[in-house]
Amino acid sequence: MEMDRQDTAVDLLVIGGGINGAGIARDAAGRGLSVILCEQADLASATSSSSSKLIHGGLRYLEQYEFRLVREALAEREVLLRIAPHIIWPMRFVLPHNRLLRPAWMIRLGLFLYDHIGGRRSLPGTRSLDFRTDRAEGAPLKPELARGFAYSDCWVEDSRLVVLNAMDARARGAEILPRTRCVEARREGDRWTARLKDLATGAERVVTARILVNAAGPWVERFLHGIAGQKGSAHMRLVKGSHIVVPRLYEGDHAYILQNTDRRVIFAIPYEHRFTLIGTTDIPFQGDASDVRIDPEETAYLCAAVNRYFRTEIGPQDVVRSYSGVRPLYDDDSAANPSTVTRDYVFDLSGDAGEAPLLSIYGGKITTYRRLAEHAMDKLAGFIPGLAPSWTATAPLPGGDMPDARFDPFAAAFKARRPWLPAAVAQRLCRLYGTMAEEIVGAAASLQDMGADFGGGLYEREAAWLVEREWARTADDILWRRTKLGLHVPAEGAERLADWLAQRLGGSKSLAQAS
Known part of the structure; x- marks a missing residue:
């Protein structure tokens, strides 16, 4: 050439x-x-913005004897909690026991291994649940589900x-x-x-x-x-995974892991305060990975999995958003089922x-x-002769440089210094940007100082930061990848954001709207 x-x-x-x-x-x-x-x-x-947004060992991988992978992932969970305490935080997972799918002893054994093979842990361990007395976890579930288990993993803002x-x-x-x-x-x-x-x-x-x-x-x-x-x-073996978002199914900050009849598991996770995220599917994929979307059969599959467990039943008409991604998995020709590919x-x-x-x-x-x-x-x-040693296990990611990697004291102090900033907006800024939120707000002393209001808690100062510091160029970059405000900003606000981007970047509005 x-x-x-x-x-x-x-x-x-x-x-x-x-x-x-x-x-x-x-x-x-x-x-x-x-x-x-x-x-x-x-x-x-x-793929990296289309995950289930979990930092986890992968409980189900124990059934596939992927012990090294689970051990490494659980150890990494501890590392990532320390270096990114703003975008990663602990979450409790409730596993209702369905005796027709897996015996209780098998689940207890798996959770015992999950608690112990990853080394040092900062998260609470497993405990058994009686849904007649553990009402917070049992109330959303169908009455025939009497018992279950709770264990810990973590949420991550993946993109x-x-x-x-x-x-x-x-x-x-x-x-x-x-x-x-x-x-x-x-x-x-x-x-x-x-x-x-x-x-x-x-x-x-x-x-x-x-x-x-x-x-x-x-x-x-x-x-x-x-x-x-x-x-x-x-x-490589390409596998499509799809998720749906529905109005919130239950109260509480805990998630559910649901055993499905095909021996897969489905997660139901609190999402953006007012919603529940449900996923994922595992389907062989062929085609253009840049044009991937959920099929009606996948939506029906996820709804059916939820409806086996929850009192509140859902259908396709309840889905407010969906997304799909293609997982580029290594193919060793040993697994016929996409769910068992390593x-x-x-x-x-x-x-x-x-x-x-x-x-x-x-x-x-x-x-x-x-x-x-x-x-x-x-x-x-x-x-690379003389390559320097590894270093990333202890170096905080941008915004994660909080004393003792403790998020709550940092967020409380940030809010106390800015009583004029709505609490929900302040909390979101702390979560997404950590200590960088100080720079985003800067010398602003009122909401008017934050610039144009696009709705949903998005102000011009934040949008400008995302353009100048985080490579955002389109409304989708800001509303769906840098934040999840696409679920909260009204359509009129998204239009004004696209206009603002086009004016700021000197391009067309259509380009500023594109994904």
Whole structure:
């Protein structure tokens, strides 16, 4: 390919702006490497914003004997709680016992292992529930469900986790390029030469890199075989997972994990105060991963699972929002059922002696992204003499630098200093931005100082921060990925936000509305 040789030279070029790519970029930049990350759409625009939004060990993986994966995930749960206490917090899960599906002894054994195989834990352990006396947990359930169990895991603002990793990577010297596609890549001896195209302007640039990391998620094989022109030894299996959002089904901050008749589990989780998030499905997927949406059969499946357990029954007419994502799982040809395909990650490293390496990432789950990034750097250490040691286990993500990683005292002090700010708005700012909320509000001393009011608690100062500091360019970037305010901002407010973005960024309103 003919290219301009006025290029940028870096140690690492990362393809893909999901959680794995952002995590690797952060880790590498923090070790002193020069890094460029390019993402063809917005950060976290695909799989990483379409999860069940949980940091968890994966209780059901114990049935598949994935003990190492569960152990690593539970240990990571503790790490992530410490480094991101604003966007990750503990949540209790209630598991109603259905004796027709799994015997109680099996569940007790699984929960005992879950409590103990992850090492040090800061969360409450498992306890048995009698729904006749444990009314808060039992009241929403059908009367024939008499007993159950409660255990602990964590919630995460998934797309914000990606953005915070990208922000920290940038602060440590990485260049982050959303809406930029790698259109060509070729190995030239001990370097990769790649052509990157800015999809907004059409401008192109050439980058040379010592190492190429393929973290393109569902597009890993397309990039590997097509753009990079390599064969690779691993294979991918794409599985679609869909979720629905319905008006709140019950009171309380706890979630439910529901055993389904196909031996899968379905989560029902408090969501954005007024809603319940229900998911997920597991369906083999073929097609374009950039155009994925829920099927009517999936909606019916999720509603039926909820209706087996809850007094309040739901149907498709109750769904206020749905979303779907494609999980790029490693395919070892051993699992016929998509639900039993491993969620562990696999690396495919290519490059003979003297050749620039290409590392492709298959699989993984959001809980173990940081360990995946560490392992990726371990895998590449032989190509980087004098590579600095790992560091991410103790370094807070942006906004997470609170004393003793304690969120509640920080949020209380933030609110006390700003009695003019509505409590719900202040709490949300603390949750999404942590200590960065101080900078967002700045010297504002009244709601008028926060600028234009788009409704739903979104003000101009926050929108401006998201544009200037977090790469937001469209209303969807702000309303669905940087925040979940799309469930709260009225349609008229979203229109005004798109107008404001178009004026601020100098583009058209249609582009400012696009996802």
